[in-house]
Amino acid sequence: MLRPRKKLAKKEIKEDALVTYYFRAQRLYQKFAKQIQLGGMVVLGLAVLAVLMIRSKNSAEKAAAGKLGLVEPAYFSGEF
Numbered sequence: 001m002l003r004p005r006k007k008l009a010k011k012e013i014k015e016d017a018l019v020t021y022y023f024r025a026q027r028l029y030q031k032f033a034k035q036i037q038l039g040g041m042v043v044l045g046l047a048v049l050a051v052l053m054i055r056s057k058n059s060a061e062k063a064a065a066g067k068l069g070l071v072e073p074a075y076f077s078g079e080f
Contacts (some may be wrong), residue, residue, distance in 0.1 A: 029036060
């Protein structure tokens with residue numbers, strides 16, 4: 001039932017999973033730095049473009065609502 005205890009080497013004791021993950025991620029970033037940076041810039045550019053499009057649409061809707069507010073009384077009174 002009981003298994004014999006496995007003896008750990010000093011290297012295994014000193015090894016930290018978080019530090020190992022950090023160095024692997026750093027190595028991966030160094031290998032693909034240009035692609036990662038380009039992808040980040042594309043995502044950032046798309047986010048800025050989306051914000052500008054939404055802002056433009058909102059301002060156009062406000063302008064249209066203002067113009068409609070000026071015309072509605074004349075339309076409903078039959079003066080068109």
